[in-house]
Amino acid sequence: MILQASPPLRIARFRPEIDAAVAGVLGGTEYILGSAVAAFEAAFAEYCGSRHCVGVASGTDALALSLRALGIGPGDEVILPALTFAGSAQAILHCGAEPRFVEVEAGTRCIDPSAVADAVNGRTAAIMPVHLFGHPADMPALREVADRHHLALIEDCAQSHGATLKGRRLGTFGHAAAYSFYPTKNLGCIGDGGAVATNDAQLAERVRALRQYGFAPGGRVSRSLGFNARLDAIQAAILLALLPHLAAGNAERRAIAARYRAHFEPCPAIGLPPDADGCVYHQFALAHADRDGLMRHLAAAGIGSAVHYAPALHRHPAFLEGAARPLPVTDALSATLLSLPIQPEVARDAVEPIAEAVLDFVGARTR
Numbered sequence: 520m521i522l523q524a525s526p527p528l529r530i531a532r533f534r535p536e537i538d539a540a541v542a543g544v545l546g547g548t549e550y551i552l553g554s555a556v557a558a559f560e561a562a563f564a565e566y567c568g569s570r571h572c573v574g575v576a577s578g579t580d581a582l583a584l585s586l587r588a589l590g591i592g593p594g595d596e597v598i599l600p601a602l603t604f605a606g607s608a609q610a611i612l613h614c615g616a617e618p619r620f621v622e623v624e625a626g627t628r629c630i631d632p633s634a635v636a637d638a639v640n641g642r643t644a645a646i647m648p649v650h651l652f653g654h655p656a657d658m659p660a661l662r663e664v665a666d667r668h669h670l671a672l673i674e675d676c677a678q679s680h681g682a683t684l685k686g687r688r689l690g691t692f693g694h695a696a697a698y699s700f701y702p703t704k705n706l707g708c709i710g711d712g713g714a715v716a717t718n719d720a721q722l723a724e725r726v727r728a729l730r731q732y733g734f735a736p737g738g739r740v741s742r743s744l745g746f747n748a749r750l751d752a753i754q755a756a757i758l759l760a761l762l763p764h765l766a767a768g769n770a771e772r773r774a775i776a777a778r779y780r781a782h783f784e785p786c787p788a789i790g791l792p793p794d795a796d797g798c799v800y801h802q803f804a805l806a807h808a809d810r811d812g813l814m815r816h817l818a819a820a821g822i823g824s825a826v827h828y829a830p831a832l833h834r835h836p837a838f839l840e841g842a843a844r845p846l847p848v849t850d851a852l853s854a855t856l857l858s859l860p861i862q863p864e865v866a867r868d869a870v871e872p873i874a875e876a877v878l879d880f881v882g883a884r885t886r
Contacts, residue, residue: 521860521869523823526702528864530709533761540756550752552731559755560714562762566681568688569696569716571723574750575730578677578699581713582610584748585695586645588715588725589671591616595644599675600630601833602849603649606699607675608832616644620833622846627793628652628804628856631848632660638844639664645671650679650689652792652827652858653705653772653799658684658692665693673697676716680706681769683797690716695726700758703862705772705801706765708754771863772800775870779803779859782874788881790855802827806855807881814857816880822873825858 530537544555556574564572575581591597593615599607601620608618621634630648646665648656658674665672672693676682680698682689690696700712715726728734733745776792783789783805790806792798804827807813817824831853832838833846859873860866866873 521822521873522865523825523858523860524703524862525865526707526709529707529761529862532864533764536760537757540760541753544753544756547752551749553752555752555759556750556755559750559759559762562759563698563714564716566762566765567696567716568691570718571716571720573715573723573726573730574755575713575715575726576748576750577606577711578697578701578713579606579610579613580730580746580748581697581699581715582607582647582673582675583613584726584729584746585673585697585715585717585722586610586614586616586671587729587744588722589645589673589694591644591671594642596640596642597645597647598635598638598643599647600649600651600849601831601846602628602828602852603651603675603832604677604828605832605835605837606677607647607649608835608838611647612837617642618832618838619643620838620846620849621844622848623651623852624657625848625852627654627656628852629654629656630661632657632664635661636664639668639670643668643670645673647673647675648693649675649677650682652804653679653682653801654793654795655679655682655684655689655797658689662692677701677704678801679799680704681765682799685797689797691718694719695722700754705769705799706758706761708757710751710754712750712754712758714750768863769799771867772861773798775861775863775866776800776803778870779805779874782870782878786878786881789877800861802858803861804856804858805877806852807857808855810855810857813877813880817873817876820876822876823860827856827858829853829856
C-alpha cells in the first residue's frame with residue numbers, strides 16, 4: 520500500500536536526531552515552554568525572516584491568538600477563503616468574530632484579491648489569506664487592500680513552511696503569520712504544535728501572554744484574558760531537530776511535483792496545480808471531473824489519496840452565517856480536487872506507478 524502521507528516514515532528517516540532531541544528534554548526539567556521552546560522560536564524566526572516567533576499549542580491557536588492580539592472580536596468580520604481547513608474559520612469563531620468567505624482564483628486556488636476588495640464593509644477587521652497546499656496567495660495585492668482599508672492581515676501559513684513569493688518568505692507580508700506543525704506538515708512534530716511569527720514586538724508579547732493565562736513576562740499573575748495554549752518542550756525539540764532538513768524536504772517535494780507534472784501535462788482531462796517557483800507542495804492536488812471514481816480506482820490499486828477540502832467551509836453548518844454569496848469556483852474545485860502522495864518518504868520511489876494508475880483511469884474514461 521502506498522499511503523497518501525506517513526509521518527512515521529519521516530520520523531524513521533531522521534530518528535537519530537529526533538532521539539537525541541527527545542533525550543535532551545527527558546533528561547532536563549522543563550517539559551512545557553522553557554529553553555527548548557525558546558531555542559526553536561529563535562531558530563524558526565530566523566528561518567522565516569521574522570523578528571519574533573511565539574510557540575503555541577496548534578495552528579488553530581496560532582490563528583486565534585493572532586486575531587485576539589490584533590484586537591479582533593465580537594462584531595468584527597474576517598475575510599478568508601472557503602477552500603481551506605475548518606481550523607481557519609474556527610479560529611475566527613473562537614474570537615467571537617464572524618468569518619466572511621470569498622472566492623478563490625481558479626488558477627492559484629488561493630483567495631481572490633478582487634473578491635476580497637468587493638467584500639470589505641464597515642464590519643471588516645481583518646483579511647486571512649491561506650497559502651493553500653504551499654502555493655503563495657497574491658500577497659502584494661492583498662496587502663494593498665488591507666492598507667487601503669486599515670485592516671489587519673494575518674497569513675495562514677499552516678501549509679507553506681518555507682514557501683516564497685518573488686524571493687520573499689511567505690509569512691512576512693502581513694502583520695502576523697500562523698503556522699501549524701501537525702505531523703503531516705512539511706515541518707511537523709509528533710503531536711499538535713503551532714507558532715506565530717511577526718515583526719511586531721508588542722504583538723508578540725500579547726500572544727505570549729495569551730498563550731499562558733494572560734501572565735505578564737516573568738510572573739504568574741493574570742493581567743488579562745489568557746488561555747492554556749503553550750508549546751510542549753518535547754515537540755519544540757523535535758521541530759528544532761527537523762528544521763535543518765526543511766529546505767531539502769521542500770526541494771524534494773518540488774522535484775516530485777515536476778515528475779508528476781511531466782506525466783500529466785499531456786492529458787487535458789487532468790487539472791494540474793499551479794506551478795510557482797516558491798511553492799513547497801504541501802499537497803499535490805490534481806483536478807478531475809470524476810474525482811471520487813479516481814479515488815476509488817487508486818485505492819483498488821493500493822494507492823492512498825485524500826480530498827482537500829469537501830465540502831468547502833461555506834457549506835459547513837458551523838459557518839453558514841458567513842456564506843453570504845455563492846462561490847462557484849470554490850464549489851467546482853471542492854468537487855474535483857484529489858491530493859496524491861507527495862511526502863518524499865512516501866512518493867519518491869512511487870511517482871511512476873501512481874501516475875500510471877491515474878492515467879489508466881483517465882484514459883478509460885476518455886476512450
